[in-house]
Amino acid sequence: MSSAVMPALTEKQIQKLEKSQTMFQIVMRQFVEHRMALVGSVIIAFFILISLAAPLIEQFTGLDPSAQNVFNRYKPPMTMATANSDIKETAVSQLIQLQPQVAATLQSELIEKNLIISAKPEDVLYDLVAKDRSEALNIVDQLKSSEAPILKKMIKGFETYHLFGTDELGRDVFIRIIYGARVSIGVGVLVAIVSALIGLLIGALAGFYGGFIDTALMRITDALISLPLLPVLIVIAAVDLTKIPGISFFLSAQNESIYKLVFILCLFSWMTVARLVRGAILSLREREYILAARTLGAKDSTIILRHMFPNVMAPMLVSVTLGVGESILFEAALSFLGLGIQPPTPSWGNMLFNAQELIYQAPFLAILPGLLIFLTVISFNFVGDGLQDAIDPKSIRR
């Protein structure tokens, strides 16, 4: 019957069908069929690329994530901000104070070449920056001294283009969003991976040894799962963790709030993975090949690591991917309450914390970071869903 329905296959097609596919190929083919997952992975790749390239983008655009300018607050998106004469003069006097030799050589060269005529020699630099941007840059281009780029960078900095506008301190939102992507996605990925490792360990111990260990560990897991997480997280986040003996070791002074947040989130997000791993290991424990390994004299650790973990990896990958989205949401929620990442380090969550009071002046500030959180989390969720479909043997169609 099948021969009547199916059209005749060419030699090539038969060859192709007979060629065995590796597991990876099968999973990939399934994954690609899930259109939203594909879109999601492209979006994630784009965000990760952007956040990795953050220093490059900073260099290229000349924007500084922490440069404040009180005269340029709440600029709408896609505006050009020009520094007023006050700011220009402060910048010059700062240059003269902090790098006197540089300022002196520039000054003398400007006078020598007669590029600027001033009443007093000290005023040359001030007169230069007071000029129009293009005119000033033209003059600087004629300088031969090695210090000219410093001056050029300064003059360029007076006129900045803000793609996403500026925030309540006049900082450029575009570059802060990019650095915020670094923090938010970084924290999400780190928390998901670390908590998956914790869950793997606890689930494996509980599932493999059973008995009292299993009961004790699973009671703890159940208790933690039923907790309302946010109040607990708030209590812990509000605390000065360094006062707890033994923990100060994990928290270095630099970027303390980031590590603290990762630590706290990890404490409370390993439970789903632990349950999943325990379930998988419980069923694996009864398989013949485990018995075979044991008969051959394999140690417990060998059985768990070499024979059981590879079978748990695939569902764990799904759970890690879904965990990233959840961790990003929790990071954002805590930072939004002012308890997560502390300013001036930008994260999407704490950008919203600042913006919630400014919805009358600058609604855009409140919309953009949240939109990016939403986009990232939904992408991770779709990728997780796609992976789940792809590795589920019940749904595999060859």
Added chain:
Amino acid sequence: MSTYITRRLIQTLVVIGLLSYMCFYLMTLMPGDPVEIMISSNPRITSEDVARLRTLYGLDQPAYVRYVNWVKDFVRGELGYSRTYRVPVSELMGPRLVNTFYLSLVAMIFSLAIAIPLGIYSGLKPGSKFDYIVNFLSFGGISMPSFWLGIVLIIIFAVNLQWLPAGGTQTVGIEGQGFWAEFFDRLKYLILPMLSLSIQQIGRFSRFTRSAMLEAMRNDFIRTAKAKGLSHQIVVWRHGFRNALIPLITIFALSISSLFSGALITETLFAYQGAGRLIYESIMANDFNVAMVSFVISVSMVLIMNLVADICYGVADPRIAYN
């Protein structure tokens, strides 16, 4: 059954006890104790006074001794005074819990009313266009930062359209203007927080309803019912949906805690006078008594609701044996 309930009850009590101790211990680690705040507000305080105050409040004792004393007071019903509000904690706590209960209840009912029909219809027609759209929307709901949705709702409905208040619990002076006036006033203040709180639950519930419905409609007895010639409505509702309800109850139980987590952040954003906001504010203001009591009571409520939902599970499905 009764042994199961007793065991779960003891388990819940142990969790509450451990959690309250952990919370107590952590709060002793918070920067600044009550006496330090008194010192900062009164620079001329003498060191003898400081020592005397510390002994008076028992702050010179180790954390576990203070915890035991606190539990004794708590059991006797002496919840202490709030330092910021200058009223007894019990007076503060009651209305806040009621407000949070209203908000959670309204949000829960709203999300179930939206999610269950969506889930059922997409579960009955898997792979259809409707299913595809619902699936996409539920993913959107799950991934939505609820506080951000709250901000957007405020921008749209309170700032631009000026239809609804941006925050608060009720209009000042509305008390005593009749039940219905007060009722509608409260409702007006509830709409935006409810929407922002429900979005994640809607996403989660509709996904679970869909898969539970799919699973239920695959059973053999559904085919039998259809073969008997029962109407589509009866097959779907009496045979399919009733069986889909069972896994839904578990999700309902688990979502109580996430609902409370969500309520905390929603209340903070909308300045709604609820228990979640009280926890947040008292912790931020270092108001020790309030923070402890509001935390322990709210978390206990959530855990007990969880327990109740778990017991309901057994009532809904007689096949489940507790042992």
